[in-house]
Amino acid sequence: MRAFPHTMSNPDCPCCGQALEAGLATWHRQCPACGYEGAQLAIAINATEAHQRVDEAVREQALHDLRHENFEQLLDIIDRARTLTAADGERPKLLDVGAGYGWFVRQAATRFTAEGIEPDAGARAVAARAGVVLRDGFFPQCLEPDERFDVISFNDSIEHFDDPAGALAVAAGRLRPGGVLALNLPDAQGALYRLARLLRRLGVSGPFDRMWQVGMPSPHRHYFNRGNLSRLAGRLGLETVAVDELQSLRLKGLYARIAYARPHAAVTSGLLWLGMLPLLAALRWLHGDIMVLVLRPGPPARNAADSGDGALAG
Ligand SMILES: [Zn+2]
Secondary structure (H helix, E strand, O other): OOOOOOOOOOOEOOOOOOEOEEOOOOOEEEOOOOOOEEEOOOOOOOOHHHHOOOOHHHHHHHHHHHHHHHHHHHHHHHHHHOOOOOOOOOOOEEEEEOOOOOHHHHHHOOOOEEEEEEOOHHHHHHHHHOOOOOEEOOOOOOOOOOOOEEEEEEEOOHHHOOOHHHHHHHHHOOEEEEEEEEEEEEEOOOHHHHHHHHHHHOOOOHHHHHHHOOOOOOOOOEEEOHHHHHHHHHHOOEEEEEEEEEOOOOOOOHHHHHHOOOOOOHHHHHHHHHHHHHHHHHHOOOOOOEEEEEEEEOOOOOOOOOOOOOOOOO
16 A cells, blocks of 8 residues: 655544544555544635635535535434523524535524634625624634534534644533534535445546546545544533434435536536436435434543443433
């Protein structure tokens, strides 16, 4: 196996501490012990040139229905997992980290006093047009010292953090008693990602690069699975209180979703769409591609060696 260039930082697995090995691309590496995958891809937040590649109108249309249903499901999962923390008559507070266009904040506002943080000026402008005012900046620097929340959500955002463990540890310290962290993110064991890996091994890099969002303003830095992300959380003293999955594909809007990344290749997009129809049927029986984990601060861990089960009440 090739060694990684010396310029690559953070060579150990954030989940289990094992040294990472070379992966399926020069920028990709993986953990031989727990299956964690990481990437060294450039981030171009607020870089206009990268943003020009994104056709916002197509994206909005492509993802609206799926997003709305997934967000309702996510809010239901959060509601079931958290214990009531807000005082009588007060709405619980939710903070969405990496709020993007503010879609989740807007939908969460039906149940919470919801706020979001978003460093990208273009995304905040889109949100503002829809009436959602997002805070400018990065988490946690843009919070006030005494701010606490009942729910902090990382809605497709923790996989973009350079240091996800650090972000989760800080977020846990920002919860009110009984509060939870809610994460939804791509699952490395999802059927589509595993297919993309297989294709990459066969020399077809397009789907794999697309899953990592290579060339996008904010590409993915990590691919976790349920097991190794729970393990990472456990190392931070966070209990996993709910594990679930969201649907990643629906027939409606699939073409627009495929075309979003390749605005000048309609024929290719059409063929891809046709090729994915049988896959859609198969996906109903396969592993989902978006995982949800709800975490809450547990009792201080005395020994994190192997605390797999048995300790959880209720
Ligand atoms: Zn590992």
